Amino acid sequence: MELQLALDLVNIPEAKEVVKEVEAHIDIVEIGTPVVINEGLKAVKEIKQAYPHLKVLADLKIMDAGAYEVMKASEAGADIITVLGATDNATIKGAVEEAKKQGTQILVDMINVKDLEQRAKEIDALGVDYICVHTGYDLQAEGENSFQQLQTIKRVVKNAKTAIAGGIKLNTLPEVVQTQPDLVIVGGGITGQQDKKAVAAEMELLIKQKIHA
Ligand SMILES: O=C([C@H](O)CO)[C@H](O)[C@H](O)COP(=O)(O)O
Numbered sequence: 001m002e003l004q005l006a007l008d009l010v011n012i013p014e015a016k017e018v019v020k021e022v023e024a025h026i027d028i029v030e031i032g033t034p035v036v037i038n039e040g041l042k043a044v045k046e047i048k049q050a051y052p053h054l055k056v057l058a059d060l061k062i063m064d065a066g067a068y069e070v071m072k073a074s075e076a077g078a079d080i081i082t083v084l085g086a087t088d089n090a091t092i093k094g095a096v097e098e099a100k101k102q103g104t105q106i107l108v109d110m111i112n113v114k115d116l117e118q119r120a121k122e123i124d125a126l127g128v129d130y131i132c133v134h135t136g137y138d139l140q141a142e143g144e145n146s147f148q149q150l151q152t153i154k155r156v157v158k159n160a161k162t163a164i165a166g167g168i169k170l171n172t173l174p175e176v177v178q179t180q181p182d183l184v185i186v187g188g189g190i191t192g193q194q195d196k197k198a199v200a201a202e203m204e205l206l207i208k209q210k211i212h213a
Pocket residue numbers: 006007008030032033034059135136137165166167168185186187188189
C-alpha cells in the first residue's frame with residue numbers, strides 16, 4: 001500500500017516546502033487540479049526536478065484529448081496522470097496508449113460515476129493502472145466519503161490497482177486501511193495539520209502495516 005500526498009491549495013514554492021517536510025513518509029506527490037490551473041505543468045516539472053526519487057502524479061482529470069494531454073504531462077515529468085472515469089472509452093484508450101509509449105501510468109478517477117460497479121468493470125478492461133474512488137471537496141462538505149465505494153471496486157476490479165481519495169484524515173485512515181487499497185491519497189489530512197511531518201509519519205506506519213489499525 002502506498003501513500004500519496006495531494007497538494008491542492010499551494011503555489012510552487014509552498015508545494016516544495018510541504019514536500020520537504022514529509023518526503024520521507026510518502027511515495028507519490030500529487031500536483032492537484034487547482035495547482036495545475038494556477039501554475040500549469042511547470043509545477044509538475046519543478047517538483048519532479050526537486051524530488052526525482054518521488055513519483056509525481058499530475059491530477060489533470062482529463063475528460064477529452066486523452067493522448068495529447070497525457071503526452072504533455074509525461075513530457076513535464078509526471079509518472080502518473082489522471083483521467084475521469086465519467087468520460088468516454090475512446091479518451092481512456094487514447095490516454096492508456098500514450099502512457100504506454102511514454103512509460104507513464106494512468107489513474108482513473110471515478111468521481112461522480114453513477115453506476116460504479118459496471119463502469120469500474122468496463123474501465124478495468126481498458127488496461128488502466130489505477131482505479132480510484134473519490135469524494136470531491138463539494139460532497140465532502142455534505143458529509144460524504146468513499147469508504148463503501150472502495151469495497152465495491154475491491155470486489156470487481158481484477159487487473160488495475162485500487163485507490164481512494166477524498167477527506168481522509170488520521171482518525172479515518174484505519175477504516176480505509178482495513179479494506180486494503182493499493183494507494184491512499186491524502187490532501188488536507190496532512191497539509192491542513194500543524195505538524196505535517198508527524199501526521200505523515202503516523203499515516204505511513206498505518207499504511208505500511210507497521211502498527212495495527
Ligand atoms: O482531487 C482532489 C480534489 O478534487 C481537488 O482537486 C484532492 O486532491 C483530493 O480530494 C484529496 O484531497 P483531500 O480531500 O483534501 O484529502
